[in-house]
Amino acid sequence: MSCEKYRLGNEPQRTQRTQRKERRKRDVIFTNDLEKALGQYILYQDILIELEPERILYLAVPNSVFDDLFEEPIGKLLLRNHRLKLITFDPKQEVIKQWIIPS
Template sequence: MPARDIYHNNVKNALIKDKWTITHDPLTLKFGKKDLYVDLGARQLLAAQKAEYKIAVEIKSFSGRSDVDDLEKALGQYILYQDILIELEPERMLYLAVPNRVFDDLFEEPIGKLLLKNHRLKLITFDPKQEVIKQWIIPN
C-alpha cells in the first residue's frame, strides 16, 4: 500500500462536506498481476436524476523540488489510472485533486491551460486549511 499524500485527510473531509460518500480509501485497481491504488473512491446520489455518480480521486500536494516535475509524475499516474478505470469501471470518473496554490501557480499558466484545453485531465481544487472543495474543473 503506497504512502498517503499529506493532504489525503483534507481532501477526504472536503468531499464529505460536499456530500460525497467515501466508498474506497484507497480504491484498489487490480489489473493483471499488478495492484494500483487511487487515493479515494466516492459516490454521490443525484436524486433529481435518480442516478449515482462515481468518482476516483488522486491527490497530489506538489511539494517536490519543482511543480513541473511533480506535474509530469502526476500526469503519468493520472493517464495510467484513467486507462485502467476505463477498462474496469468505465462509469467512474477520475479527478486529480490539487491545492488552490497549485492551481493558481500552475494551471493558470500556459502549461496548465494547455492541459485543460486538450482535455487531459479533470481537476478538483481544494483549500487544505478549510478542508473545502473550491472548484470542479471539467474540460469541455
C-alpha cells in the same frame, strides 16, 4: 569600512542571483511533480476505463497550486486540451473549491 560598503553594494546582485537559482530549482521540482502526477492520472484513468468504466477520475490539486500552474503556459495548454478533470481544494479548510470538467 570599505569591506562593509562592498558587501552592501553587492547585496542586490547576490539576492537576485539567489532568487533566480531558487526559482529554477522550484521550477524543476514542480515540473517533475507535474509529470509524475499526470503520468499517474493517465495510468489510473486507463485502468478505470477497463475495470470500472462508470467511474470518473479527477486530479485533485490545492487552490494555490492550481492558481500558480494554470497561469503558466503549460497549465493553459493542459486546460486548452481538455484532458484533465480537476478538483481544486483548500487544504486548510478541507473543502472542495471548484470542479473543472472539460466540455
